[in-house]
Amino acid sequence: MASQNLSRADITRLNILNKAFALIYRSGYQATSIDDIIATTQVTKGALYYHFKNKDEMGLAIIEEVMYPAMHSTMIKPLTEATHPQKEIYKMMKGILENESFFDVRYGCPAVNLIEEMAPLNSAFAKALKKLFTEWKNAIIHCVEEGKKKKIVNTDVNSEQVAILVLSGYSGIRNLGKLVGKSCYTIYLKELKNYLNTVG
Amino acid sequence: MASQNLSRADITRLNILNKAFALIYRSGYQATSIDDIIATTQVTKGALYYHFKNKDEMGLAIIEEVMYPAMHSTMIKPLTEATHPQKEIYKMMKGILENESFFDVRYGCPAVNLIEEMAPLNSAFAKALKKLFTEWKNAIIHCVEEGKKKKIVNTDVNSEQVAILVLSGYSGIRNLGKLVGKSCYTIYLKELKNYLNTVG
DNA sequence: TCAAAAACATACTAATTAGTATGTTTTTAC
């Protein structure tokens, strides 16, 4: 692990990012006020605005420094070492949907939430979130293409199309989960497995 | 058509519902202020609060009286008269994703947006939106089951699982569309067709 | 036609919002 020798300022900054992330995850970006954040962090307004020049800069830092690393390790990394695409994609999806520590059914996916709320309103947010999903998509494509080389995936399969169906399924099921709870995750995973079995 | 002989009050009410819907669709529920609404409707605050006891009651009326009918006619009704499930589900999805008058790629799906933003914050909203998606899900299930009877769909297909994959795909692609534009709709539709072909 | 109710209009309030001005304290470099 890195992250040794953190200065007082670094700790303050990380405290803001992590607590603000949690608040935004639960209530949304616009519904989370700066006053909410300073109340739960116990950081004063002066300190917060020393570290971030405004709320949007803080939001961007949350995407890049909190959400991106967390999602990269659960969504993208597992695919890079994949040996069997169908199995690995399913395993990755199951892993995300069962990760109760970072993701809560009631609140959906932090990145999906932020896309919904902020993509049309803030182009910097949209760009940062697009990067995340593009990398995820590329990881799936790469994974499927490797499967083709190994003759595990049919060569007539369009890997980009597969990636888009997996991505949209993920975003969508996180959305639906907010309405009906975890039960739909199980159903989705079963049909995802059926679908993945048809590509190879 | 019904909707004749509208009173002055009815017109005011409908004006509020329609204009407020459009504003909320573009900016989100919480980001749309009552002052925004009275500015674009030219309706005074007194009139607005005569028709709706508060903002949430107005929001609920928008879900039930604007969103529900519109989505019912584009998502559910086409499926009830379906003769060939695979073709009809595909056609319905294509129809929604190409309906430029009511839905804009940049702003996603009004119902999906509202689930994302409000489901965890307002249980009345969640209930009304759940009804919409449950009816849609049931329409797909019914459609697939009819296909089984006609021997067009394999009997080992789980119709609820199919419905959930279609629903999640829809919600998800509307989300992704906000980031990357209409191009992903086309890709999604191609793979949806591939998937649907595997069930029958 | 005329009273009562429905529908609308105007001016307000109290709370909350992001952000700033102006400080004080802590850390760093020498």
Add this chain to the structure above:
DNA sequence: GTAAAAACATACTAATTAGTATGTTTTTGA
């Protein structure tokens, strides 16, 4: 140790928010 810079603290502001109090106008039913 000490000056300068970095980091933090407090008290404010101007704008915006949902909602209300108190009116006036319009419609309705006898």
